[in-house]
Structures are given as C-alpha cells and as structure tokens.
Amino acid sequence: PAPPALLPYVPRVPPAALPGKLTATTFALERPCCVFDRHANASDAVWLVVAFANASDAFRNPPSRADVPLYERLPAARSYMTLETPAAAYACSAPSPAILRVGDDTACGDQGGWDPCNGPLPSPGPYRVKFLVMGCQGPKAETRWSDPILLRRAGSPSTIDPAPARRDSDAVVIASILASLGTVLAVAVLGAVGTEAWRSLCRRDSGTSTFSHRSYRTHHIPPALPQPLPPGCRCSPPGLGCFAPRPPGPCPAE
Amino acid sequence: MAKSGDGIRILQGLLVFGNVVIGMCGIALTAECIFFVSDPHGLYPLLEATENDDIYAAAWIGIFVGFALFALSILGIVGVIKSNRTLLLVYIILMLITYAFEMASCITAATQRDFLTPNLFLKQMLERYNKSDVDNNNDKWMAEGVTKTWDELMLQKHCCGVRGPSDWQEYTSTFRSSHKDADFPWPHNCCVMDAQGSPVNLDGCKLGVPGYYNSNGCYDAISGPMNTQAWGVAWFGFAILCWTFFVLLGTMFYWSRIEY
Numbered sequence: 348p349a350p351p352a353l354l355p356y357v358p359r360v361p362p363a364a365l366p367g368k369l370t371a372t373t374f375a376l377e378r379p380c381c382v383f384d385r386h387a388n389a390s391d392a393v394w395l396v397v398a399f400a401n402a403s404d405a406f407r408n409p410p411s412r413a414d415v416p417l418y419e420r421l422p423a424a425r426s427y428m429t430l431e432t433p434a435a436a437y438a439c440s441a442p443s444p445a446i447l448r449v450g451d452d453t454a455c456g457d458q459g460g461w462d463p464c465n466g467p468l469p470s471p472g473p474y475r476v477k478f479l480v481m482g483c484q485g486p487k488a489e490t491r492w493s494d495p496i497l498l499r500r501a502g503s504p505s506t507i508d509p510a511p512a513r514r515d516s517d518a519v520v521i522a523s524i525l526a527s528l529g530t531v532l533a534v535a536v537l538g539a540v541g542t543e544a545w546r547s548l549c550r551r552d553s554g555t556s557t558f559s560h561r562s563y564r565t566h567h568i569p570p571a572l573p574q575p576l577p578p579g580c581r582c583s584p585p586g587l588g589c590f591a592p593r594p595p596g597p598c599p600a601e
Numbered sequence: 602m603a604k605s606g607d608g609i610r611i612l613q614g615l616l617v618f619g620n621v622v623i624g625m626c627g628i629a630l631t632a633e634c635i636f637f638v639s640d641p642h643g644l645y646p647l648l649e650a651t652e653n654d655d656i657y658a659a660a661w662i663g664i665f666v667g668f669a670l671f672a673l674s675i676l677g678i679v680g681v682i683k684s685n686r687t688l689l690l691v692y693i694i695l696m697l698i699t700y701a702f703e704m705a706s707c708i709t710a711a712t713q714r715d716f717l718t719p720n721l722f723l724k725q726m727l728e729r730y731n732k733s734d735v736d737n738n739n740d741k742w743m744a745e746g747v748t749k750t751w752d753e754l755m756l757q758k759h760c761c762g763v764r765g766p767s768d769w770q771e772y773t774s775t776f777r778s779s780h781k782d783a784d785f786p787w788p789h790n791c792c793v794m795d796a797q798g799s800p801v802n803l804d805g806c807k808l809g810v811p812g813y814y815n816s817n818g819c820y821d822a823i824s825g826p827m828n829t830q831a832w833g834v835a836w837f838g839f840a841i842l843c844w845t846f847f848v849l850l851g852t853m854f855y856w857s858r859i860e861y
Contacts, residue, residue: 366767366816367809371782375808446808453783467783501773504728509721518711521839525704528846532700536693539853 351408351479351486356382358395358476358493361446371499372467373450379437379478379490386488387434387480394479397449397468398426400495403475408486415481418455418466429465434480449476471498612855613681619848620677626841627670633833634663642826643753646746650725656713656827659834662706669699670841677852689856696849703838710835717827719820723763726751727774730788744775751819752790760819761791766809768818791815 360368361377368375376395383393394415398406402425409415409428421427430447448465455466468474473495480488637660648654673696680688730751732744755761762768769776769787776788784807792806793813800806805813 365809366765366770367786367807367814370770370786373783373786448804448808450783453781467781499770501771501777504724504772504774507720507724507727507772509718509724511715511718513715515711515715517835518708518715521711521835522708525707525839525842528842529700529704532697532846532849535850535853536697539857540690543857 352386352488354382354386354488354490356478356490358478358490360496369496369499371471371501372469373448374496374498376447376449376476378445378447381439382478382490383434383437383480383488384439387482389433389435391434391480391482391487392431393434393437394428394481395430395447395449396426396428396477396479397474398476400473400475402426403492408479408489410485412481415463418464422469428479429463431463468498471500473497609858612851616681616848616851616855617678619844619851620674620681623677623841623845623848624671624674626844627667627674629667630670630837630841631664631667633837634660634667637830637834638664643750644823644826646743646750647722647725647823648827650729650743650747651721653716655709656831656834659706659710659713660830662702663834663838666699666703666706669695670845673699681852681855684859686856686859689852689859693849693852693856696845700842700845700849703842707835707838707842710831710838714828714831717824719763722820722823723768726763726768727772727776730774730776731779732775733779754819754822755788755790755815756794758819758822759815760817760822761787761815762818763820764818765816766791766814787814
C-alpha cells in the first residue's frame with residue numbers, strides 16, 4: 348500500500364487568548380477545515396495522534412483500525428490516537444465549532460473498554476500531535492507534527508505570601524496624631540487635678556493665710572431706694588432728708 | 602464667676618456647642634458601626650477565616666463609644682450650664698476613658714487595611730474553598746463559610762477567583778483535589794448562568810470563550826466594602842477625636858476657672 352500523503356498543515360493550539368486552552372490535563376486545538384477534502388472520502392475517519400514530544404519520531408502509523416493504539420496505552424506506548432471523527436466533519440461546508448478539546452472526557456478509562464476515548468492527559472508533557480486519515484485499507488493521509496505543547500504545572504498555595512507589601516502611611520499618621528493628642532489630654536488632666544490637689548493641701552496647711560483663694564460670693568445689695576418724699580417737701584439733696592418748708596418769718600420791719 | 606462675665610459666657614456657649622456636635626457625631630458613629638457590623642455584603646466569613654477580624658472588633662467598639670459620647674455630651678452640657686465642678690470632673694474622666702477606647706478602635710481599623718491583600722484572600726480561597734477533609738469543627742465551620750461566601754460572590758458579582766479564573770489553574774487547591782481539572786478548570790459558578798441557574802454554554806465556559814465565563818477577579822468586590830468599612834471607622838473616629846480633644850481642653854480650662 349502507498350505511504351500516506353503528507354499534508355502541509357501543522358496542527359496548533361489556537362492563538363486566541365482563551366484562558367482554558369491549556370490546562371493541567373487538557374489542551375485545545377484549532378479545527379482543521381478544508382484540509383482533508385482532496386484525500387478523504389465520506390467513509391474515511393480522521394484520527395488525532397497524540398504522542399510525547401520525544402516519542403513522536405518513533406511513532407509508526409497503524410496499518411489498520413484494529414491496530415490503533417488507544418488512550419489506555421499511553422503510559423506504555425508513549426502515544427495514542429483519539430478523536431475519531433468522520434472526514435465529512437472537517438469538510439469545507441460543515442458548520443462546526445472552531446476548537447477541538449483534547450482530554451475532555453473524564454469518563455474515559457472507567458469502563459475498561461477498548462473504544463477510543465478522549466481522556467485527560469496524565470502528565471504535563473510536552474506533547475506533539477498530528478492528524479491521520481484512516482481509510483479501509485489503512486492510513487491515507489497525514490498532517491505534519493505540531494510544535495511541542497506543554498501543559499500547565501500548578502504551584503502549591505503554600506508558596507503564596509499573604510503579608511502586605513508596605514505599611515500604609517495613613518495608619519502611621521492616624522496612630523501618631525492620636526497618640527500625641529491622647530498624651531496631651533492625659534497630661535492636662537493630671538496637671539489640672541494635681542494642681543487642685545496641691546492647692547487644697549496648701550490651704551489646709553496654712554488655714555489662716557491672708558491670701559485666700561476662697562473668695563466669697565458677692566451678694567448683690569440693692570442700693571436703698573429713695574423713700575418717697577412726704578407731701579409738702581421740696582426737693583433737697585439726697586441723703587439730707589426731707590425738710591419741711593418753714594413758714595416765712597415775719598417780714599422785717601422797714 | 603469672678604472672671605469677666607462675657608468671656609465666660611462665650612466659653613460656656615462654645616462648650617455647649619462643642620458638646621452638641623459630639624453628641625450628634627456619637628449617634629452617627631453608632632449608626633455607621635451598626636451598619637458595618639450587620640455585614641450587608643455577606644463578607645464576614647472570609648474575615649473570620651483569616652482568624653483576624655479586628656475590623657469587626659473596631660466596629661463593635663465604635664458602637665458603644667458612639668453611644669457613650671452621646672450620653673457624656675448631655676452630661677457635659679448640663680455640667681457647663683450649671684457650672685458644677687463635680688459634674689464636670691466626672692465628665693472629663695469618663696470622656697478620657699471613652700477617648701482611649703475610640704483611639705484603640707481607630708488605630709485598629711486603620712492598620713487593618715494593609716492586612717487585606719489579594720494574596721491573603723487567594724491563599725484562603727485555595728486552601729478552604731470546597732475543603733472536604735477537615736481537621737476539626739472549627740476548620741469545618743470556616744471552610745463552609747468560605748465556600749458559601751465564594752459561591753454567592755461569584756454568582757452575584759459575576760466574577761471568578763481573586764485575580765481571575767487563572768488563579769484556579771496556576772495553583773493546586775482543595776477544590777482541585779475533589780474536582781477534576783478536565784471537567785472543572787474553574788468552578789462552574791464562574792460560568793455565565795441562565796435564568797435557571799445552569800451554565801449557558803458549559804464547553805465555552807471550560808475553554809474560556811468570552812461571553813460564557815466571568816473573566817473578572819473578585820478582589821475588588823471583596824476589598825471595596827471592607828476598605829470602606831475600615832476607612833469609615835478609622836477616619837470618622839479620628840475626626841471625632843480631634844474635635845473632642847479641643848472640647849475637653851476647653852472644659853478643663855473652664856473647670857479650673859470655676860470658683861467654689
């Protein structure tokens with residue numbers, strides 16, 4: 348049988364900035380469109396070959412569908428084939444999602460079956476992939492190998508340091524101003540109370556001190572109101588009392 | 602009063618006005634702190650799990666200090682108007698005690714702001730979210746609080762992780778140990794949900810296709826309310842204390858000038 352035709356297409360991880368295109372156990376690939384139309388007919392299947400990057404050169408295309416290495420054999424064979432899809436799904440006219448996800452099926456390997464499945468990748472890799480068109484007589488066409496695809500390695504959260512980067516200056520301002528205000532108040536109160544205590548001590552010692560701070564409350568003595576003048580009094584200077592007018596004396600003789 | 606009558610009258614008026622302001626600010630401080638303690642954003646479990654919820658202690662102190670300021674301001678007004686030395690001495694001493702408590706609350710709230718870094722919440726999220734193997738009851742309580750708070754946060758604020766969904770990919774976590782990476786690159790609450798509460802497009806969400814997942818981090822939604830709370834308690838308390846400082850100095854001067 349003729350060796351499979353080598354297509355110039357190179358599979359690649361989509362260049363768009365998708366945060367989920369590379370995770371710890373899966374990766375995404377651009378869907379090849381219009382790549383296999385000339386070499387595949389409707390009954391052929393397109394497989395994805397996934398191999399460890401250092402084992403990709405040693406990979407040999409399986410001669411028939413029965414020899415396809417499956418997902419469960421990845422640790423031993425260092426490669427496997429998955430994502431068996433009818434060639435029509437990659438045709439130019441087929442509407443399709445633009446992305447293939449390798450490692451999407453977590454139910455893989457549980458049933459222990461021998462069907463091809465798309466299980467999560469067990470290690471970060473790196474991996475290389477290529478597409479292989481398999482017909483009834485064996486492989487008909489293949490693409491080139493992709494560049495090495497390295498999956499994510501997650502770090503441990505114990506490496507995260509939660510300590511703050513730098514001390515905020517606001518806290519220092521508040522703390523210093525408040526501390527100084529509080530100290531001034533405390534000193535003022537102690538001073539005022541202490542002075543009063545010292546004064547009362549001095550007053551007790553020198554009880555008959557001439558200079559006594561104790562001053563009496565001034566009583567408001569209202570000035571005596573002027574008594575109403577008895578009738579017949581003429582005005583006289585205040586305080587001199589009231590003098591009844593003397594009757595005019597006899598006129599002196601002329 | 603032996604001193605000049607006008608000067609004393611002015612001082613009395615100023616002290617009464619100062620005490621009125623203190624009383625109103627005391628009520629405002631109590632109201633503000635009650636609002637914070639009531640946790641309207643539901644973020645208290647996150648602080649509780651950091652084992653350092655001093656901001657809430659500062660708010661609790663603020664409630665009682667505010668009420669004390671209000672009561673003492675009334676005492677101060679009565680003491681100034683009646684020129685009663687005993688009343689004013691009691692007022693000054695109690696005010697000093699309240700002053701000390703409010704100082705503690707202010708400084709605590711101000712220094713706590715530095716503590717709330719993104720890394721703090723990231724580490725807590727990775728170590729406690731969906732934690733299933735818990736050591737004791739306290740651990741279980743904190744893990745449940747963190748899980749519930751993060752679930753609600755991601756749903757209501759449409760965010761994912763602390764800085765973004767890649768937090769779940771860059772670090773291993775307790776979530777990762779119970780949920781496979783291929784099915785859950787990040788929790789499903791990070792996906793855009795439809796009206797029934799299920800993801801609109803789960804495959805798009807897992808890949809990170811724009812429009813099907815929440816690309817923002819939740820740090821702003823967490824630190825915003827917490828910083829506002831710390832800020833409110835710290836600076837408002839600081840303003841009250843500065844004003845009270847001058848009123849207390851004036852009262853002490855007035856007290857020393859009252860004749861027996």
